[in-house]
Amino acid sequence: MHIQDNKKGTIVLAYSGGLDTSAIIPWIKENYNFNVVAFVADIGQSKKDLKGIKEKAIMSGALDCYIADLKNEFVEQYVYPMLSVGALYEGNYLLGTAIARPLIAKAQLNYAKKINAVGLSHGATGKGNDQVRFELAYTALDPTLQIIAPWREWIFRSREDLLKIFKRKNISTTASITKIYSKDENIFHISTEGGILEDPWNTASNDCWSWTTNPHNAPKHPEEIHLNIKSGRVISINGKKLNPYKCLKKLNKLGSKHAIGRIDIIENRLVGMKSRGCYETPGGTIIYQALRALEQLTLDRESIHWKNKIALEMSMLIYDGRWFTPLRDCLQKSSDIFSQYVEGEVIIELYKGSVIILKKRSFNSLYSSKFATFGNDKVYNQKDAQGFIRLLSLSSRIRALKNKNNIFLEYIYVALGWKIYERF
Structure with a gap:
């Protein structure tokens, strides 16, 4: 059947195959009398999540299901631009869910x-x-x-309600009352929310972690990896050139083995409440640390400080869903100017959850051992610092002298019996 030829209007649903979106298909049909086409974004999630997803969507009542291969576009045009800026929400979260949403929405709309x-x-x-x-x-x-957001409209108040409906209608699902986590996965990260995590006093169980090895069970010996970076992007791992998607996939595998990229955090949602999530971003954590290591070598003090401000603003912008805005373009282009200097080599040690930078070098390095040495040097005149300090402290010195003179005048006024306010 050609969808365009059907007389009913059609709604395109961003479909994951999970509990919520599977319930939405029949709900839209019953409450809006629209056809529903499921749109699946392949952004590198597990193959088992995509296996049989088209059949599942159609069994749930979808007219059709379209799967879009967005893996390379996701890594090249969303993940790496974000990593090059250094966006990190509230000092911890590498924005693995947030960065995927603008791409999914754009492809779904198209x-x-x-x-x-x-x-x-x-x-x-x-x-x-x-x-x-x-x-x-x-x-x-x-x-x-038109936009339809069922969770803001339907009578169901919880995922437990949805499970009851699924049971009544004999619709299969992998979720259960005892394992009712909300998981989001793409090539960059996997998140787990809900279930026992809703109580901050509960320790995250093994079910809350999907990719990474428990640090206690990680290899006893560290592993070194050699990354080559150009224009703020990893181009090779241990001498082997790979495209951005394959680089990230390889680093995910290495990082997961060594328990890299696990965080269990409580974050501030945009809508005002706090939420808890277990996030795993192994490859992204390695890339993030490698890029920051090269920035230390290649960017001057003012540039690094400005870039940190850009990173903070970008983290909030991405978290809030403001990707398609002039401000995002502006921040991205500003960061891209810095990224052209961020190239070189980094040797990293992975060990039981830690990313340790062992070595770094770059042709663009501003570090000079001749200037920085504590030993004898012939390039730096230490007497020059005296004039620098006097100029740097000039405003402080003027303020201190002024305060000293004011105190002296107050002593004179008191000695003469004058009221201090009379001098004004």
Whole structure:
């Protein structure tokens, strides 16, 4: 059947095959009388998640299911630009879920326009950040399409409610009451939320970690890796050239083995509440540390300080779903100027959850042992520092002298019996 020829309007749903989006398909059909086409973004999630996903969508009532291969685009045009900026939300989170949303939304919208759909839908809850991320992207790219957000409309209040509906309708699902985590996976990261994690006093169980080895069980001996970096991107691992996607995949494997990239955090959601999540970003953590190591060598003091400000602003912008904005373009282009200097080699040690920078070098390095040495040198005149310090401290010296003179005058006023305020 050609979707364009069907008389009913069509909604394109961002479909993951999980509990929420599987329930949304029949709900939209029953409550809006629209056809539903499931849109699956392949951004490097597990093959088992994609296996049979089209059949599952159609069994749930979808008219069709389209799978878009976005893996390379995701890494090259979203993950690496973000890593090169150094965006890190609230000092911990490498934004693995947030950075995927603008790409999914854009590809979903483009497909909707291709089949003349009347609207878009997503499975984000009314409590979360993703509803904002999806809908800001939809609106920025085409505000004329209808948006359906079932979690803000339907009578179900929890995933337990959905499980009851699935059981009643004999729809299969891998979720259960005892294992009702919300997981999000792509080539960059995997996150786990919900379940026992909703109590901060509960220790994350083994079920909360999907990729990385428990640090206690990680190899007893460290492993060294040699990264070559050009223009803020890893281009080879241990001498083997790989494209960005394959580089990330390889580093994920190495990092997971050594328990790299695990964080268990409570973050501030955009909607105001706090939430807890276990995030695993092994390859991304290695790349992040390698890029920062080369920046230390190649960027001057003012540039690094400015870049840190850009990184902070970019982290909030990505977290809030404001990717398709002029501000994001501005921050990205500013960072790209710095990235052209960030190239060289880094040797890293991976050991039981730690990324240790052992060596780094670059043709663009501003570090000079001739100037920095504590030994005898012939390039730096230490007497020059005296004039520098006097100029740097000039405003402080003037303030101190002024305060000293004011105190002296106050002593005279008191001795003469004058009221201090009379001098004004």
